[in-house]
Amino acid sequence: KQEVTQIPAALSVPEGENLVLNCSFTDSAIYNLQWFRQDPGKGLTSLLLIQSSQREQTSGRLNASLDKSSGRSTLYIAASQPGDSATYLCAVINDYKLSFGAGTTVTVRA
Amino acid sequence: EAGVTQFPSHSVIEKGQTVTLRCDPISGHDNLYWYRRVMGKEIKFLLHFVKESKQDESGMPNNRFLAERTGGTYSTLKVQPAELEDSGVYFCASSQGRGRYTFGSGTRLTVV
Numbered sequence: 384k385q386e387v388t389q390i391p392a393a394l395s396v397p398e399g400e401n402l403v404l405n406c407s408f409t410d411s412a413i414y415n416l417q418w419f420r421q422d423p424g425k426g427l428t429s430l431l432l433i434q435s436s437q438r439e440q441t442s443g444r445l446n447a448s449l450d451k452s453s454g455r456s457t458l459y460i461a462a463s464q465p466g467d468s469a470t471y472l473c474a475v476i477n478d479y480k481l482s483f484g485a486g487t488t489v490t491v492r493a
Numbered sequence: 494e495a496g497v498t499q500f501p502s503h504s505v506i507e508k509g510q511t512v513t514l515r516c517d518p519i520s521g522h523d524n525l526y527w528y529r530r531v532m533g534k535e536i537k538f539l540l541h542f543v544k545e546s547k548q549d550e551s552g553m554p555n556n557r558f559l560a561e562r563t564g565g566t567y568s569t570l571k572v573q574p575a576e577l578e579d580s581g582v583y584f585c586a587s588s589q590g591r592g593r594y595t596f597g598s599g600t601r602l603t604v605v
Contacts, residue, residue, distance in 0.1 A: 387535075414591050426499075426584065426598035472536070479524065479591055480549065483536040 385410045389473055389484035397492050402460035404487045406473030411451050415476040418447055418458050420469045421486070427472065431458070463491045495519065497597035499585050505603045511573040514600045516585030518567070522595075524548075524588045525568050527560060531581035539583075542568060575604045 386409040396402060406416075415434050419427040431447045433440045433456065439448045444461040460467055470488045474481040498517040506512050518525045527539040539558070540550040544565035553560070557576070562568040572579055580603050586596045 417594060419596070424601075427586075427596035429593055429595060432593045474536075474594075476591060476594075479526075479541055479588075480538050481526070481528070481536075481586075481594060482538070483528075485535050 385413075385475060385477055385482040387473060387475055387482050387484040389471075389487050391487060392485065393488045393490075395490040395492065396463055398463060398465060400463055400491075402458075402463050402467070402489060402491075404458040404460075404471050404473075404489070406456040406458070406484055408454045408456075408475045408482070410475075410477065411454050413451065413475045413477055416447075416449055416456050417474050417476065417481070418445075418456075419472040419474060421472060422469050430471075460489075463489075465491045465493045467491050497585055497587055497595050499583075499597035499600050501600060502598065503601045503603075505605060506575055508577055508604055509574045511571065512575055512602060514570045514572075514583055514585075514602070516568045516570070516597060518585070518587030519595055522587035522589050523565070524590070525562060526586045526588075526594070527568070527570055528584045528586065528596075529581050530584070531578070536584065539570075572602075575602075577604050580604045 418430040431440045433449045446459045470486040472486045473484045525542040530536045538552040541548045542562045559571045582599045584599045588594045
């Protein structure tokens with residue numbers, strides 16, 4: 384059974400600081416890994432999808448890395464802004480099924 | 494491209510009543526999924542459709558939950574009779590193969 388852990392559970396930083404969010408998973412036989420963002424009371428917004436053959440994926444200020452062998456992924460957000468405040472969820476894909484971590488709740492202080 | 498649409502966005506029902514949630518996936522996505530988050534827990538898988546067929550329903554909590562996807566288009570998730578522990582947010586998602594998963598905004602179900 385796939386277990387996904389996200390550390391830290393919460394993070395508060397001043398505006399402009401870089402964010403580092405960690406995700407670990409127990410079963411390295413994943414197909415893909417996807418990072419999502421969830422704003423309070425809203426749905427999940429896809430941020431980045433990393434295929435198992437990839438090491439990283441970038442979109443604007445976001446960069447996600449994947450190390451399958453060690454069961455880890457890291458989401459980097461450069462030059463954080465108050466609008467980046469949200470909960471960030473990591474999900475690994477095994478055989479069509481997503482396994483989610485509990486998320487990291489980020490607060491960026493202006 | 495229209496996203497995944499879910500309704501209602503909120504539903505408050507009494508214990509013992511029936512509720513039906515609906516999901517319209519992205520057009521052309523054969524794969525449709527239901528997930529839910531109950532208070533304080535991670536988002537958990539409920540089931541997976543490929544077109545109109547149930548591919549995996551291992552996450553369905555019990556036989557009070559019934560999901561259908563008639564004609565391989567929209568899907569419904571019925572809870573009958575609802576219990577207090579069914580309260581939570583129910584998410585629907587769709588994908589083309591095992592590519593990017595797109596989620597709807599969710600239905601917040603409160604059973605009182």
